[in-house]
Amino acid sequence: MMWFVVAASLLAVVTFFCLVRTERSDKEIAPYVSHCLFWLFIPIVSNIVLSLSPDVTVCRFCYTVFFISTTVLRYYLAEFVFKYCNIEIKKPYLRYSMIAVTAFDIISIAMNYVFSHVFRVTADTGIIEPLPDHTRMLFEGDKVHIHFEPLGYYKIHLIISLFLFGVSFIGLLIKCIKTSKLYRDRYVVILTAITITAVWDAFHVFTNSPVDRSILGMCLCGIFIYNYAMEYIPSVLLDEMKKTVLYSISDGILFFDEDRNCIFANSAAMLQLDMKDASMGFEKLLSLTGEEREKSKDYTSKAMTCSRIENGEEYIYDVELHKLHDMQGKLIGSFAKITDTTERTKREELNRYLATHDRLTGIYNTDRLYEAVREVLRDNPDKDFYIVASDIKEFKLVNDRYGRDYADKLLIRIANLFGDKATSPTTRYGRIGSDKFGCLIEKKAYSEQIFISAMNEVPNIDRNLTIPIIMHAGVYEIEDKSMPISAMFDRAFIAIASVKNEAECKVAYYEENARDELLWGQKITEQLDNAILHGQIVPYLQAQVSCEGKVVGAEVLVRWNHPEEGFMPPVKFLSILEKNGMIAKIDQYIWECACRILRRWKFEGREDLYLSVNISPKDFYMIDVPSVIIGLAEKYELDRSKLRLEITESIMMNDIDEKLKTIVRLREAGFIVEMDDFGSGYSSLNMLKDMPVDVLKLDMIFLKDTENNERTKKIMSLIIDLAKSLGVPVIAEGVETVEQVDLLAKMGCDYFQGYYFARPVSLEEYEQKNLNAS
Ligand code: C2E
Ligand code: CA
Ligand code: CA
Secondary structure, three states, X not given: XXXXXHHHHHHHHHHHHHHHHHHHOOOOOHHHHHHHHHXXXXXXXXXXXXXXXOOHHHHHHHHHHHHHHHHHHHHHHHHHHHHXXXXXXXXXXXXXXXXXXXXXXXXXXXXXXXXXXXXXXXXXOOOOOOOOOOOEEEEEOOEEEEEEEEOHHHXXXXXXXXXXXXXXXXXXXXXXXXXXXXXXXXXXXXXXXXXXXXXXXXXXXXXXXXXXXXXXXXXXXXXXXXXXXXXXXXXXXHHHHHHHHHHHOOOEEEXXXXXXXXXXEOHHHHHHOOOOXXXXXXXXXXXXXXXXXXXXXOOOOEEEEEEEEEOOEEEEXXXXXXXXXXXXXXXXXXXXXXXXXXXXXXXXXXXXXHHXXXXXXXXXXXXXXXXXXXXXXXXXXXXXXXXXXXXXOOHHHHHHHHHHXXXXXXXXXXXXXXXXXXXXXXXXXXXXXXXXXXXXXXXXXXXXHHHHHHHHHHHHHOOOOOOOOOEEEEEEEOOOOOOOHHHHHHHHHHHHHOOOOOOOOEEEEOXXXXXXXXXXXXXXXXXXXXXXXXXXXXXXXXXXXXXXXXXXXXXXXXXXXXXXXXXXXHHHOHHHHHHOOOHHHHHHHHHHHHHHHHHHHHHOOOOOOEEEEEEOHHHHHHXXXXXXXXXXXXXXXXXXXXXXXXXXXXXXXXXXXHHHHHHHHHHHOOOEEEEXXXXXXXXXXXXXXXXXXXXXXXXXXXXXXXXXXXXHHXXXXXXXXXXXXXXXXXXXXXXXXXXXXXXXXXXXOOEEEOOOOOOOXXXXXXXXXXXXXX
16 A cells, blocks of 8 residues: 555656646646646545545545546546647537536535435444445555445446546547657557556456556556647657758758768759769768868868859859857767759849840940949059040931831941950940940050941941941040049040041040030030020121122021120031031021022012022931922022022932932922032032032132142133033132132133122121112
8 A cells, every 4th residue: 555655646746746837838738738737636635645544534535536536637638638639629519518427427426425326435343244346445554444335326427437538538549540650659658548547447446446546547647648748849750850851952961970971961962962872972062162171170160152064054052061069069070051052143143244234235234334444444553544435427317217126236236346346355345325335445455447447347237328327436535533434435425526527437536625515516506496586597698799790699608696605607506506407497597588588689679689598418317408498489489590509519428319309309399509519528520410400619629729739720620611511600619819710710610709709798788788789
């Protein structure tokens, strides 16, 4: 008996300890475990008292408490099992019936004091008499002192106990069958424990042992429950999970012992390092990281990026090496983590490329170019550099005429040419705007010829061009390297704006005043509309005189009466407006002025005088010249022969057929077309033959040259002869002296214009001189 008391006391202490720990836990299952432990603690204590007390009343009380508490225990055990096994009781009947039978059993047992229907406890009388069946005896030493006799209801109590126990048993059994092998342990152990306890209990019921020792089993069962529900994390499960994680993650993982032997490599590592088993791990890792095998064992944790080429494909890995120490800080080995960053790196590279390169041409975009220039200038403080910018003339026209695809091809070609010519290591180039490119080039690597020839090579994609592809380049010599890069490129573009001969591929250099010119250009361009509106743009007339000295007409020359700049001749503004196409605006205005004058003269009976207006080559690009002029003549009901049109031969530079058609159209409409500035530029005598004009206007350059130059005189004379033979009258301009008049008259020149006869004057002055006189 003593051993039972000792064992039960020990277990009671352990149970109590578990109960206290459970109470402190936050786990969801803790209240369930705690109920079980509490209702386990009660019967065990009552059992100990039972074993020690010789008093019948005490024993009876203890038996009552024992039976009630074991019933409650069984109920809570079932509740615990539901929770532990995660069994959801959908129908409430089971729980209701459990509660009902438990309550019934508790009340019945408590009523034993009144009805004595569960058990009877009596003191031993010392008389040896036949005892009823199942009577149990409690011993003190070897002396029986208490008799316990189960009565009628006791069987019902057993059935109720069996029912409650059965619920727990079936719950656990089902869970054991259903759950993964990994988890089965935690259910099997508890199932086994409660089964053994139940069998032990049954043994107690069917033998006549006076004290229920199965309570010890119940206690152990309680401790198991505590352990598995509160403390236990199955190591197999943990191992299995670790293994699954290690094998399923995409990173390669390798473990090394202290001698750098690879003791584990997951499948990703096998693949990354191209090996069949882990034993090669360390060598393979070294070959990936490109390191020498380190002799000393004292290596450090580190991270690096490595790459490996396989079948021509590059793979990029981030490799991390970590030392591993035990609790005492002693090195136990190391592990490596290999992350395949190939895709991420390539994606990042692509994004970086897209952010820094021009989509169409694949060369640097503006931002990247500026940055690259800044880097080169910073890294080469003692070298001298140029900024070169390029621009295609009339790119919009090229785009409109030949289409986007062709224009794109052209731009790609320019980019490629930059690539071909930019051989110096410090050269940087990129695309700055639609048709604008820029580059940084070292002074010693620069030669104007490279750019000129490159620009001339550009149109080589297609030689049958009616619009020539003309490129201009502007060069800015960097003096102040701290200047914003954008300002450097601005200056190169300002240089482009200063290109004089626009019909050729030219390189221009930035000069300080080019900037002022650009600003001036911007200013007058902005002011033009307003100037026309407020009558600041005025026509001046310069008389044209016949051989006989009679004024036959006048050339209309534009003047700008600027409120701040004063009276401006065309040189101050026309070339700028010509470049940006605004000249068409001013020309149309002057033409209309001329028409208005002619109309008035017509009414005043001065129909003998004609007016000759200038048409810029650019007008043909900007507007439909014949339609505008014909429209004006109709509007003012003019005699069309009184409006002469001065066209320079330079319009014949391109689109010859079209220009010829235009000239023919104007002549057929009744206008007199003069070829202006003949001999100044590209003229060949041949052109005279092809160009159907009514009058030839000799450029004043001849007169400047003729003073002492016999050769020029001969050419002039030849031109006049040729014109005469074609039946085209000749007018000479820039006539300043009587000698010139004589010479020209001798050569057969028909008309004269020049300061000798008259300067360009205002309309009023012209009318005063010429209309009143006649
Ligand atoms: P242009 O068509 O050759 O006009 C003749 C220019 O020579 C005029 O200069 C005139 O003033 C100048 N000139 C006339 N006689 C003499 C002379 O004896 N000696 C010298 N040294 N010069 C003389 P202006 O008016 O300054 O015009 C310059 C150019 O501007 C014109 O050359 C013409 O190409 C252009 N221009 C003038 N007005 C217009 C216009 O309304 N529309 C267009 N498109 N161009 C115009
Ligand atoms: Ca003219
Ligand atoms: Ca002229």
